[in-house]
Amino acid sequence: MRTLINFLGMSFEVGQYKSGLDQSTKACRQFFHYLKDQGIDFVDHGDIQNPNIDQKVKIYSDSDLQSIEWSRYEAAYIKAREILSTPYPLLNWGGDHSIALATAGAFTSKNPEGYVIWIDAHADLNLPEHSMSGNLHGMPLAVLLNLNGIRTKYFKWLECSLNPAKLIYVGLRDVDLFEKNAIESLGIKTFQYKDIQKSGMKAVAEEILVMTSGNPVHVSFDIDSVDPRFAPSTGVPVKSGLTPNDLNILGEELLKKSNVRSLDIVEVNPELGTSSQVERTFLIAFNLLKSVFNNNYPGDNYDGISERDSREQFTQI
Ligand SMILES: [Mn+2]
Numbered sequence: 001m002r003t004l005i006n007f008l009g010m011s012f013e014v015g016q017y018k019s020g021l022d023q024s025t026k027a028c029r030q031f032f033h034y035l036k037d038q039g040i041d042f043v044d045h046g047d048i049q050n051p052n053i054d055q056k057v058k059i060y061s062d063s064d065l066q067s068i069e070w071s072r073y074e075a076a077y078i079k080a081r082e083i084l085s086t087p088y089p090l091l092n093w094g095g096d097h098s099i100a101l102a103t104a105g106a107f108t109s110k111n112p113e114g115y116v117i118w119i120d121a122h123a124d125l126n127l128p129e130h131s132m133s134g135n136l137h138g139m140p141l142a143v144l145l146n147l148n149g150i151r152t153k154y155f156k157w158l159e160c161s162l163n164p165a166k167l168i169y170v171g172l173r174d175v176d177l178f179e180k181n182a183i184e185s186l187g188i189k190t191f192q193y194k195d196i197q198k199s200g201m202k203a204v205a206e207e208i209l210v211m212t213s214g215n216p217v218h219v220s221f222d223i224d225s226v227d228p229r230f231a232p233s234t235g236v237p238v239k240s241g242l243t244p245n246d247l248n249i250l251g252e253e254l255l256k257k258s259n260v261r262s263l264d265i266v267e268v269n270p271e272l273g274t275s276s277q278v279e280r281t282f283l284i285a286f287n288l289l290k291s292v293f294n295n296n297y298p299g300d301n302y303d304g305i306s307e308r309d310s311r312e313q314f315t316q317i
Pocket of ligand 1: 097120121122124137222
């Protein structure tokens with residue numbers, strides 16, 4: 001039995017300052033045959049092109065928001081909404097994490113009862129005036145949750161806000177003070193990386209499964225949630241983090257058993273690191289993808305896949 005999934009490429013890199021993310025969807029397509037061998041087929045909806053391609057915009061105030069070409073985000077939102085009306089799940093391949101404005105926004109507008117599981121080292125919850133970096137990829141949840149009314153003021157094309165009770169963080173380990181306060185005051189369910197180390201991923205997965213209880217789920221997976229020793233090709237690596245084994249447990253004990261309608265995979269940068277580091281990073285992302293979408297595929301581990309699949313496939317990048 002084979003699995004069919006929709007693929008939408010969003011090669012946006014405007015949300016951060018390192019180049020190469022605009023090549024991520026292209027690199028990913030070169031590996032489609034690898035996933036096909038695992039029983040996964042794609043309906044490829046093409047790419048939405050990177051906005052402001054030559055300009056790395058810094059956002060430190062609401063007025064800076066005007067410097068972004070939002071029509072690309074809106075186009076992504078409309079396209080993702082359209083695809084979510086089909087019976088098959090949607091994979092959104094980034095691009096930086098700012099694409100989640102469009103993708104998690106589309107999911108929320110289609111599934112107001114649904115949950116968003118945000119797997120990330122960072123909380124991505126900064127408002128422009130509180131951001132240290134000025135990077136848009138650190139702000140999508142501030143917009144989706146409509147902090148300080150930012151969505152209703154500047155993102156009218158996003159038709160509704162995400163209810164903070166429907167957001168679950170997994171793997172956080174680099175959270176700014178403003179974000180920490182916002183998480184506390186909104187009561188967002190958060191499994192920081194140190195909590196996962198303490199209780200084990202299985203207990204965390206079981207708790208989230210009970211919380212979401214069969215409702216539709218959107219998973220937003222930032223590759224920097226993973227320990228950079230295993231997934232080095234990303235722009236904002238943070239020491240330590242999820243291991244391949246943690247991801248296998250998360251896949252087997254939660255994602256495979258959940259009603260996942262859409263998945264973002266973001267911040268996989270094929271131009272950072274050596275070809276073998278890039279290969280490792282793609283394999284980690286593919287492993288999660290398989291456990292989300294391919295229910296017939298038994299949980300595999302990183303080493304198993306690395307041994308079985310030829311290196312040539314991954315040196316084409
Ligand atoms: Mn992120």
